[in-house]
Amino acid sequence: MLTIEKLKAYGADVEDGLVRCMGMEDFYLQMTEMGLKDERFETLGKVLEENRIDEAFEMAHALKGVVGNLALTPIYGPISELTEALRHKTGVDYQALYRQAKAEKDRLDDVLANE
Amino acid sequence: MNDSIRRQKLFHRTVLVVDDEAVNRQMLGAILGTAYEVLYAANGREALEQVRIQKDLISLILLDLLMPEMDGYQVLEELRADPILRRIPVIVLTADRSAEVKSLQLGAADFLSKPYDMPEVIQARVRHSIELSEDTRIIQATENDSLTGLYTREFFFEYAHKFDRFHQEKAIDAIVLNFNRFHMVNELHGREFGDRVLCAIADGIRGILEETDGVACRYDADTFFIYVSHRSDYDHLINSVLRRLGEVMNTPEMRIRMGVYQDVYRAARLEERFDRALQACNSIRNQFGFSYAIYDMNMHEREVYSARLMEDFPTALETAQFQVRYQPKFNIRGETPRLCSAEALISWQHPEYGRVRPDAFIPLFEENGLIRRLDHFVWRETARQLGEWKKQYGAVIPVSVNVSRVDIYDPDIVSFLLSLVEENHIETEDLLLEITESAYTDNSRQIVQVVSQLRDKGFKVEMDDFGSGYSSLNMLTTLPIDALKLDMAFIRDIARDNKEMRMVELVLEIAAFLEVPVIAEGVETKEQYELLHQAGCDIIQGYYFSRPIDAEEYARFIMKEMALRTKEG
Numbered sequence: 001m002l003t004i005e006k007l008k009a010y011g012a013d014v015e016d017g018l019v020r021c022m023g024m025e026d027f028y029l030q031m032t033e034m035g036l037k038d039e040r041f042e043t044l045g046k047v048l049e050e051n052r053i054d055e056a057f058e059m060a061h062a063l064k065g066v067v068g069n070l071a072l073t074p075i076y077g078p079i080s081e082l083t084e085a086l087r088h089k090t091g092v093d094y095q096a097l098y099r100q101a102k103a104e105k106d107r108l109d110d111v112l113a114n115e
Numbered sequence: 116m117n118d119s120i121r122r123q124k125l126f127h128r129t130v131l132v133v134d135d136e137a138v139n140r141q142m143l144g145a146i147l148g149t150a151y152e153v154l155y156a157a158n159g160r161e162a163l164e165q166v167r168i169q170k171d172l173i174s175l176i177l178l179d180l181l182m183p184e185m186d187g188y189q190v191l192e193e194l195r196a197d198p199i200l201r202r203i204p205v206i207v208l209t210a211d212r213s214a215e216v217k218s219l220q221l222g223a224a225d226f227l228s229k230p231y232d233m234p235e236v237i238q239a240r241v242r243h244s245i246e247l248s249e250d251t252r253i254i255q256a257t258e259n260d261s262l263t264g265l266y267t268r269e270f271f272f273e274y275a276h277k278f279d280r281f282h283q284e285k286a287i288d289a290i291v292l293n294f295n296r297f298h299m300v301n302e303l304h305g306r307e308f309g310d311r312v313l314c315a316i317a318d319g320i321r322g323i324l325e326e327t328d329g330v331a332c333r334y335d336a337d338t339f340f341i342y343v344s345h346r347s348d349y350d351h352l353i354n355s356v357l358r359r360l361g362e363v364m365n366t367p368e369m370r371i372r373m374g375v376y377q378d379v380y381r382a383a384r385l386e387e388r389f390d391r392a393l394q395a396c397n398s399i400r401n402q403f404g405f406s407y408a409i410y411d412m413n414m415h416e417r418e419v420y421s422a423r424l425m426e427d428f429p430t431a432l433e434t435a436q437f438q439v440r441y442q443p444k445f446n447i448r449g450e451t452p453r454l455c456s457a458e459a460l461i462s463w464q465h466p467e468y469g470r471v472r473p474d475a476f477i478p479l480f481e482e483n484g485l486i487r488r489l490d491h492f493v494w495r496e497t498a499r500q501l502g503e504w505k506k507q508y509g510a511v512i513p514v515s516v517n518v519s520r521v522d523i524y525d526p527d528i529v530s531f532l533l534s535l536v537e538e539n540h541i542e543t544e545d546l547l548l549e550i551t552e553s554a555y556t557d558n559s560r561q562i563v564q565v566v567s568q569l570r571d572k573g574f575k576v577e578m579d580d581f582g583s584g585y586s587s588l589n590m591l592t593t594l595p596i597d598a599l600k601l602d603m604a605f606i607r608d609i610a611r612d613n614k615e616m617r618m619v620e621l622v623l624e625i626a627a628f629l630e631v632p633v634i635a636e637g638v639e640t641k642e643q644y645e646l647l648h649q650a651g652c653d654i655i656q657g658y659y660f661s662r663p664i665d666a667e668e669y670a671r672f673i674m675k676e677m678a679l680r681t682k683e684g
Contacts, residue, residue, distance in 0.1 A: 016230075020230070058183075062135065065136055065139055069138060069229065069230045
């Protein structure tokens, strides 16, 4: 179950996220839950495997926006890096950046799964 | 309570949040929901649909750039292309600095970064953008003339002063442009057409302003003020206005006059410069086409002279500087011309200027309303004199007096004239009334009403200066008149079979149709007299018979006529 404490323990900048939600904890948790259900965390990997760079950029960009607003800091770092790399088509190892972001997302899922 | 809060409380504004991410939309909704009604759209297409339906309701759009279906840039382009929708301010939501330039070029008002700033920051920026947009719209509505888009007169002077501050060394022209007798355009072609004409003039002026520095306004219904850098000639401006006017009306119908005050030395105040340009403009009367006058020292002297005449008027009335003179009118239908009436004319013997010509003070007094007092003086004096002559000679030969435009609006005109007739024991038909033709065309309903009342009481009314105004034939048949008095300008140039003579013959035919006599004034020569006599003109007035003379001298004409009548039995 999603709680403020678990998010804090995970490393989210909860204070920052709560400010954007006008201090309403329930609303913040509701938004976070909605954000984490986003299937693009999974599909982005497939799109990258198929080298559909533009599509991958749009997905990464959208995820970055949501994650940033929710202040999920551990995911925000690698997803931002991936977004900028895709935007400028730098040719770095996109998969590696994706894996970092995905690993942070999975870690959060694990934290939340633990009662 | 500060202004922003007071405004906020007046009514709830509506904000449209456009973002494809539900989380982002809802967060913004939470941030803005306490102060605004919030609408949502998940992509550009949905956003445009909502904006088009609720354009009057939406005060601001918060717009994400990267979205499926239609992105934020496309939305900005569509909004910008629509003259109504472009007024709605848009705040772009972006984390990408490079997107800001393009968004600004497409009309974005502001930016919000992602992840979102503190709610207070977002709220303040939304509030500022809405206030700025509303203020701009209010200012635009008050500073621009709603018909032509030029400045209103109040803001015009404000901006002209500002222009002066920034261009202190520049020579500037103050220009007044007027469509002479514009009300006739409205009357003949309708208001909508008239509005198109005014917009065309404004477009012509705007064309010049775009090329050179300056400001312009619609000063009143048909008058424009223009404040532009000085040029050696005005063809540029004239051609620009004529070109636009030519798109909506025929050249013969154009009656544009323009007065210019060239301010090389910046000696006069701004408002004075426009007063002088207006004076130059008013010095041109009743000309077709496009004519202009430049204010010069002669005009300045005339201005000073006019001011002096106005100042001296009350004293002149009190000290008998005004004198009524009489110019005889002769009936020429019979074998020999016979005195049938006279016109009472005013003469001013000024202690300093000597004899002041009526055309120097009558138009002036017509403009400022003093003419009413002067007319009353002439009417009173004429009625008194008619009473005297009646006592002396036992009968009266009628005398006509001039009735000015402003007199027509005097609710007491009928009772005042009746009281003069009664006091002096004369008849209403002894005091003829001359009313200029243009007064009829200015306000035909009012004048027909007043003239009908006067005629019901027995007064006879002559239409003066006929041919100088714009009476339609249709209007003439419905007007209550007893005589047509030909405009002097026609008589001056008549010669056998020339254009002016044919015009006179035409007027005689109209008069025959209306069954009223025609009076020709300004007849000076034997040739003119004979031409008019042969053409069938009824009555002649002018130097050919006599100049205007004082009562004593005129009495000799009366005596002579009385003697003839006695002889005829």
